[in-house]
Amino acid sequence: MIPRPYRISRVHRETADTFTLELTPVQEDGTFSFAPGQFNMLYVFGVGEIPISISGDPGNPGTLVHTTRVVGTVTRAMRKLKRGDVIGVRGPFGRHWPVTEAEGNDVVIVAGGIGLAPLRPALFHILSRREKYGKVVLLYGARTPEDILYRNQLSRWRAQFDLEVYVTVDRATGGWRGSVGVVTTLIPRAPFDPLNTVAMVCGPEVMMRFSALELQKRGVGPDNIFLSMERNMKCAVGFCGHCQFGPTFLCKDGPVFPYRRVKDLLTIWEL
Amino acid sequence: METLERILAEHPFFAGLDARHIQLIVGCAANVRFDAGQFIFREGEEANEFYVIRHGKVALEIFVPGRGPVTIQTLGEGEILGWSWLIPPYHWHFNARAVELTRAIALDGRCLRVKCEDDHDLGYELLKRFAHIVEQRLQATRLQLLDVYGVHS
Numbered sequence: 001m002i003p004r005p006y007r008i009s010r011v012h013r014e015t016a017d018t019f020t021l022e023l024t025p026v027q028e029d030g031t032f033s034f035a036p037g038q039f040n041m042l043y044v045f046g047v048g049e050i051p052i053s054i055s056g057d058p059g060n061p062g063t064l065v066h067t068t069r070v071v072g073t074v075t076r077a078m079r080k081l082k083r084g085d086v087i088g089v090r091g092p093f094g095r096h097w098p099v100t101e102a103e104g105n106d107v108v109i110v111a112g113g114i115g116l117a118p119l120r121p122a123l124f125h126i127l128s129r130r131e132k133y134g135k136v137v138l139l140y141g142a143r144t145p146e147d148i149l150y151r152n153q154l155s156r157w158r159a160q161f162d163l164e165v166y167v168t169v170d171r172a173t174g175g176w177r178g179s180v181g182v183v184t185t186l187i188p189r190a191p192f193d194p195l196n197t198v199a200m201v202c203g204p205e206v207m208m209r210f211s212a213l214e215l216q217k218r219g220v221g222p223d224n225i226f227l228s229m230e231r232n233m234k235c236a237v238g239f240c241g242h243c244q245f246g247p248t249f250l251c252k253d254g255p256v257f258p259y260r261r262v263k264d265l266l267t268i269w270e271l
Numbered sequence: 272m273e274t275l276e277r278i279l280a281e282h283p284f285f286a287g288l289d290a291r292h293i294q295l296i297v298g299c300a301a302n303v304r305f306d307a308g309q310f311i312f313r314e315g316e317e318a319n320e321f322y323v324i325r326h327g328k329v330a331l332e333i334f335v336p337g338r339g340p341v342t343i344q345t346l347g348e349g350e351i352l353g354w355s356w357l358i359p360p361y362h363w364h365f366n367a368r369a370v371e372l373t374r375a376i377a378l379d380g381r382c383l384r385v386k387c388e389d390d391h392d393l394g395y396e397l398l399k400r401f402a403h404i405v406e407q408r409l410q411a412t413r414l415q416l417l418d419v420y421g422v423h424s
Contacts, residue, residue: 017422069422071422112419112420113419113420114420141420142420143418143420143421147420168345170415170418170419170420171415172330172341172342176342177370177371178345179328179345179347180330180342180343180344180345181344181345181411181415182411182414182415184410184411184414185344185407185411189347189348189349189350203419203420204419204420206414206417206419207414207419207420210410210414
């Protein structure tokens with residue numbers, strides 16, 4: 001699959017080490033449809049290619065949105081790109097969040113750090129069909145108040161009557177007057193019916209592991225908890241084996257998995 | 272009518288307790304309120320209460336020289352504040368300060384300690400419940416220490 005050229009239409013710095021790129025196709029061949037939770041391979045010409053979740057609105061296929069963190073060579077080069085620069089895009093790849101299957105249920109979204117980015121399309125999707133879901137709850141944990149992603153959007157969502165938003169930070173800094181503590185501490189008191197809930201969880205693996213345990217303590221079944229796994233992906237189509245996770249390849253079998261399918265793999269050191 | 276007995280009996284922390292134990296506990300209970308910014312207790316003071324938060328938010332703080340008070344955790348509606356009343360030498364380890372107007376039910380720890388000594392069944396039930404809270408807070412603290420959102424090479 002050959003990368004298609006996309007032009008950067010907007011660069012937005014989210015936090016000290018995260019940024020969002022908005023992309024529009026260079027060629028006049030239309031739009032880019034994707035399902036919430038899928039990812040693209042983004043290619044910085046002459047530097048390399050990396051997998052990045054799509055964080056925009058699936059209802060707005062004219063603009064591709066990706067939020068990423070500066071962690072390696074490609075993301076460092078990517079951060080230096082400006083409006084008008086062109087990058088390559090392959091995708092979309094992977095399995096998506098079960099947003100359709102969740103209809104008729106309460107939905108709990110548990111996000112940690114940059115893990116909010118792959119969950120944002122699920123929220124856009126759900127909020128655009130709000131009447132199809134029961135309670136919708138977003139539990140978000142960040143390292144510090146300065147590390148909170150999509151701050152303005154969270155404020156807007158918090159003001160909505162049909163979405164419960166709870167944000168907590170591991171370390172309070174400055175004049176932070178919100179909650180302090182890890183995101184798992186929000187789960188016991190979040191307002192949802194555990195027997196009628198689909199949970200979507202994304203963040204560091206250890207955070208997802210403990211979130212899944214806490215959700216189960218509340219009574220959410222392991223088949224109703226979904227995690228998005230992250231590994232080093234190269235080809236994105238299941239050939240190269242870089243993202244092998246036990247018997248699965250995350251790029252084509254994931255990144256979204258039901259918890260039951262991966263829970264025994266999560267504690268194996270060698271994986 | 273919302274009586275203290277009913278509120279406590281329906282609270283998850285007290286779920287499953289005998290009615291007679293609930294009555295004993297209610298005998299040590301009182302409604303309290305704290306304005307935003309008001310200290311509920313301070314590090315080093317005698318710990319003679321615990322609180323069932325009904326409304327509001329409380330920050331547990333520790334004073335760090337050179338940095339001032341640092342919030343290590345916040346507690347909100349439905350949560351239990353304070354377990355030092357149960358474990359000698361009954362001193363608070365942190366400051367607790369209301370972040371916003373907070374209403375709570377205060378349980379007199381001295382009163383309860385006497386009742387727990389007189390009735391070990393009550394003592395055991397309370398210990399089990401507080402052990403669970405201590406375990407939850409220990410686990411949460413360990414996750415906080417991992418700094419999972421940081422960049423680790």
